[in-house]
Amino acid sequence: MKKLGIIVVAALSFGAALIAQPVMSTPTAQAKTKVSVVWKKSMGKHSYQVNASKAKGAYAYTSKLGKKVFKLSNYPNTTFYTKGHEALKIGKSTRIYYYIQSANGKKAGWVWRGYLTTPIMSQSALTKLINSSTDLDPSATLLKQSSAFYSKYRAILRKNYNMTGALTSFTNHQTRVYVSNAGLKSYVTKAMSVWNKALGKKVFIAGTASKHDLVVSSKASNDWDGLNDGTHLYLSSTALKDASYVNSVADTPEIRDLYNQYEDVAQAYKSAKAGSSEKASYLTKGHDLYTKLIAAQKAAAPTATNYWESVLVHELGHSLGLDHTPYLTDIMYAETSDDGFSSSVNGKYSWTSPKDPTQSRRETPSLSTRDVDRAKLAQKLGYW
Ligand SMILES: [Zn+2]
Numbered sequence: 001m002k003k004l005g006i007i008v009v010a011a012l013s014f015g016a017a018l019i020a021q022p023v024m025s026t027p028t029a030q031a032k033t034k035v036s037v038v039w040k041k042s043m044g045k046h047s048y049q050v051n052a053s054k055a056k057g058a059y060a061y062t063s064k065l066g067k068k069v070f071k072l073s074n075y076p077n078t079t080f081y082t083k084g085h086e087a088l089k090i091g092k093s094t095r096i097y098y099y100i101q102s103a104n105g106k107k108a109g110w111v112w113r114g115y116l117t118t119p120i121m122s123q124s125a126l127t128k129l130i131n132s133s134t135d136l137d138p139s140a141t142l143l144k145q146s147s148a149f150y151s152k153y154r155a156i157l158r159k160n161y162n163m164t165g166a167l168t169s170f171t172n173h174q175t176r177v178y179v180s181n182a183g184l185k186s187y188v189t190k191a192m193s194v195w196n197k198a199l200g201k202k203v204f205i206a207g208t209a210s211k212h213d214l215v216v217s218s219k220a221s222n223d224w225d226g227l228n229d230g231t232h233l234y235l236s237s238t239a240l241k242d243a244s245y246v247n248s249v250a251d252t253p254e255i256r257d258l259y260n261q262y263e264d265v266a267q268a269y270k271s272a273k274a275g276s277s278e279k280a281s282y283l284t285k286g287h288d289l290y291t292k293l294i295a296a297q298k299a300a301a302p303t304a305t306n307y308w309e310s311v312l313v314h315e316l317g318h319s320l321g322l323d324h325t326p327y328l329t330d331i332m333y334a335e336t337s338d339d340g341f342s343s344s345v346n347g348k349y350s351w352t353s354p355k356d357p358t359q360s361r362r363e364t365p366s367l368s369t370r371d372v373d374r375a376k377l378a379q380k381l382g383y384w
Pocket of ligand 1: 314318324334
């Protein structure tokens with residue numbers, strides 16, 4: 001009777017392992033306790049942590065699962081280091097076990113590798129990574145972390161990469177876009193495909209009048225070109241109707257320089273004494289600069305198709321959870337961190353002028369690497 005008792009206890013101790021791997025048939029008490037070593041090798045030092053969601057009720061063991069040494073869930077934040085690994089045949093299944101020990105060596109034992117996970121980066125390591133990579137552009141390393149990493153550092157990542165959070169509702173990484181203004185259909189189709197291609201999946205799909213997550217239409221406005229509140233995306237019908245509107249949207253270093261000069265002269269004109277020769281000369285200068293400015297804008301103007309498609313790519317970026325950046329070369333660029341229409345960017349820092357002033361504003365339906373990387377991060381954060 002006593003002997004049988006031991007077998008029953010041993011069977012229970014493997015219960016958790018059985019639940020975690022349903023591949024194993026339900027063996028008899030005898031089969032369960034039959035453990036043999038298939039191979040055993042030393043192993044380099046790699047760091048691991050207990051995978052809390054998988055290791056519920058699981059243990060570290062002595063050799064060949066002889067005895068329980070410690071319960072894994074009691075050490076959720078401990079970093080363990082590997083020393084050796086072995087393949088154990090348990091009943092009919094073969095599993096790889098790692099011999100792990102804590103830094104001080106006090107906790108050590110054999111653990112099925114399925115209960116382990118690579119440790120989440122420390123916050124100081126994350127700060128270092130953010131500071132050493134391109135501004136506002138999540139690096140490849142940052143984009144290949146575990147889901148535990150993204151949930152742990154959600155707030156830090158959101159702030160450091162100017163995310164606005166989930167704006168439009170997505171199901172299975174897709175959102176349905178319905179274009180209620182037929183005239184905008186080709187623009188919207190193009191803008192959707194730009195994102196879909198860049199992300200390698202159909203994130204934006206066509207919706208219908210009755211089934212959709214986002215409606216695209218137009219609305220009169222002199223203040224904005226595009227606006228997205230998460231369920232409705234509008235283009236300015238006022239600007240759309242004005243064929244010459246695109247002649248005023250270009251933003252190049254030359255245009256910014258002429259604009260600044262013009263502003264200075266306008267200010268000087270205002271301050272100059274009425275009727276003075278200075279005032280008259282400022283007026284002439286002002287006219288001259290204004291003429292040059294208009295000509296420069298016209299020369300650099302995008303086509304209407306390119307411009308409106310680029311506005312839509314920008315607005316769809318908001319749907320993915322992206323807020324603005326200060327880089328002219330990003331489709332998510334905005335002149336200031338507080339544009340007065342949407343809420344100001346509660347991001348990494350505020351700005352009132354572009355960070356890449358030698359560049360021209362992106363006014364084609366295309367994305368920068370930073371735009372794409374940020375959208376990928378947005379998915380990791382669960383925004384789409
Ligand atoms: Zn915007």
